Amino acid sequence: MKIKKSYVKNNPCYKEGKKIQVKGLMLHSVGMAQPNAGNFIETFNDSSYNRACVHAFIDANDGVVYQTLPWNYRGWHSGGSANNTHIGVEMCEPATIKYTSGTTIKCTDKEDAQKAVKRTYKSAVSLFAKLCLDYSLNPLGKGVIVSHHEGYSKGIATNHADPEHLWSGVGVDYSMSKFRKAVKKKLDALKEEKTKNAPKSMTNKDCPFVVTVTNPELKIRTGAGTNYEYTGENTGDGKFTIVEVKSGQGSEAGWGRLKSGAGWIGLCYCVRVE
Numbered sequence: 001m002k003i004k005k006s007y008v009k010n011n012p013c014y015k016e017g018k019k020i021q022v023k024g025l026m027l028h029s030v031g032m033a034q035p036n037a038g039n040f041i042e043t044f045n046d047s048s049y050n051r052a053c054v055h056a057f058i059d060a061n062d063g064v065v066y067q068t069l070p071w072n073y074r075g076w077h078s079g080g081s082a083n084n085t086h087i088g089v090e091m092c093e094p095a096t097i098k099y100t101s102g103t104t105i106k107c108t109d110k111e112d113a114q115k116a117v118k119r120t121y122k123s124a125v126s127l128f129a130k131l132c133l134d135y136s137l138n139p140l141g142k143g144v145i146v147s148h149h150e151g152y153s154k155g156i157a158t159n160h161a162d163p164e165h166l167w168s169g170v171g172v173d174y175s176m177s178k179f180r181k182a183v184k185k186k187l188d189a190l191k192e193e194k195t196k197n198a199p200k201s202m203t204n205k206d207c208p209f210v211v212t213v214t215n216p217e218l219k220i221r222t223g224a225g226t227n228y229e230y231t232g233e234n235t236g237d238g239k240f241t242i243v244e245v246k247s248g249q250g251s252e253a254g255w256g257r258l259k260s261g262a263g264w265i266g267l268c269y270c271v272r273v274e
């Protein structure tokens with residue numbers, strides 16, 4: 001999922017810059033056969049456009065998320081109190097549908113319409129998972145992730161059918177409950193990745209541990225600090241086992257004693273690998 005910033009700086013919601021404490025996310029679809037996010041962004045990016053503002057549009061042609069407001073700005077997307085608590089995201093709709101009456105849709109090319117709808121759904125799942133991670137939201141929590149339609153049932157949004165009408169209209173097997181579960185699954189994967197990539201701690205308690213060096217010219221010293229003598233040896237490339245950690249001058253991450261007995265190295269220039 002790609003996010004491109006396209007802030008609608010002329011829109012009153014942007015200009016006002018009112019902040020919200022993000023408590024949830026609301027999913028919308030635009031309610032017309034218009035796949036291009038750019039089209040909406042142009043309309044919204046106008047100082048006289050005081051009818052609506054969302055935080056992002058998902059383009060139905062390429063699935064890219066166009067972010068139109070900073071996530072914690074107050075938008076104008078639900079027509080109700082959800083504006084003060086929820087981030088609003090619009091999925092654009094395929095060019096190959098036709099509104100026959102109200103929220104009834106006919107596909108002019110069902111295969112194409114379904115492809116476009118699957119594209120925006122997939123991006124919405126990824127985006128909502130990212131936002132749940134950033135704002136510590138539980139995707140399965142009550143009222144956290146809602147559609148505009150569900151918002152109406154809860155009394156926090158106006159009477160709209162989106163986006164469920166789109167899904168059923170083009171004949172895909174999606175629902176908000178499936179959507180929330182998909183977000184949860186994606187969020188779990190993001191969390192796992194985050195822990196895996198987090199730098200491992202290098203304290204005395206962690207000893208022994210193995211590091212690689214970011215500079216093979218790293219000097220080995222006789223003690224824990226640049227105030228100790230340089231042994232004349234450098235680490236070179238490789239993996240090194242650290243058996244003791246002490247604080248000392250010249251390396252905020254502390255100093256590590258090499259198992260080899262060669263001396264001490266600055267952990268600022270080390271990455272723990274085992």
Ligand SMILES: [Zn+2]
Pocket residue numbers: 027028029077148160162
């Ligand atoms: Zn809506």
